[in-house]
Amino acid sequence: MSPKISTVRRNFAALQTPLICPLCRAALNLQDNSFRCSGGHCYDLSTKNYLNLAPQQKQLAIYDADFFSTRRRIFQAGFYAPLTQQIADICHDLQQQLGRPISVLDAGCGEGFFAMELLQNLGEDKAEIIALDLARDGVIMAAKACPGLKCVVGDLSALPIGEDGADVILNILSPANYQEFARVLRPHGLLLKVIPGADYLRQVRQAYNLSPGQDSDAEKLLAAAVAGYNTTRLTYTLPVTAAQAADLLKMSPLAHHHTATAADFNEITIDLQLLSARF
Secondary structure, X not given: OOHHHHHHHHHHHOOOOOEEOOOOOOEOEXXXXXXXXXXXXXXXXXXXXXXXXXXXOOOOOOOOHHHHHHHHHHHHOOOOHHHHHHHHHHHHHHHHHHOOOEEEEEEOOOOOHHXXXXXXXXXXXXXXXXXXXXXXXXXXXXXXXXXXXXXXXXXXXXXXEOOOOEEEEEEEOOOOOHHHXXXXXXXXXXXEEEEEOOOOOHHHHHHOOOOOOOOOOHHHHHHHHOOEEEEEEEEEEEEOOHHHHHHHXXXXXXXXXXXXXXXXXXXXXXXXXXXXXXX
């Protein structure tokens, strides 16, 4: 057994969150360097420190390594630091209440920035974090940056996680599947969903000559799906360099449908809602 795969196996052998087969939904168990189910399906661990539980599905072309590298530069520059701190505080409080390590699923993790920040904040002895996304390039980037994460290529519409498998689900600026979230969360569990406000990246919209944004309908959809939720709004404006302005244009989904005049703005507005919900 190569040293690389031995390290990956040790990482996944420590996994406490139950995984299930994406094809037959039976429990997955680690055997040698693969996860296998009673239905005969097999999923090999990658030497790049991730597990592909969506081998038949392809990532969208726009979500490539270059896209995720751009996002990581913006995240690492500190533009989302208040959000990462809020999430860490909530998860820390829950961990203290439970008095044991918590299981966190970052559903739609992208390049894994928020999962990595949370793991570093709480510590591996206080949290197990699964970073899951259908975009393989993002998952690989997360696995490389933070070996302590459990990185999985998986589909949000049919999560490869067993029932009552997670204490916390992170769903940050990503599509949601509330039926799956309710199935996966434990009775005391929390969904931490982040949605954009009307002023989110306002300067980017202006660069694309688009009308002002509107508050997302995601809160209404969440309200219809959960028993109750709390909301925290984070709104602030920070200066940006020319290179950061260019990255902000590039990482926006608008870049695939519109042409910007120029990245000539020198500040950016962050306007987010953090919704903390229970089913």
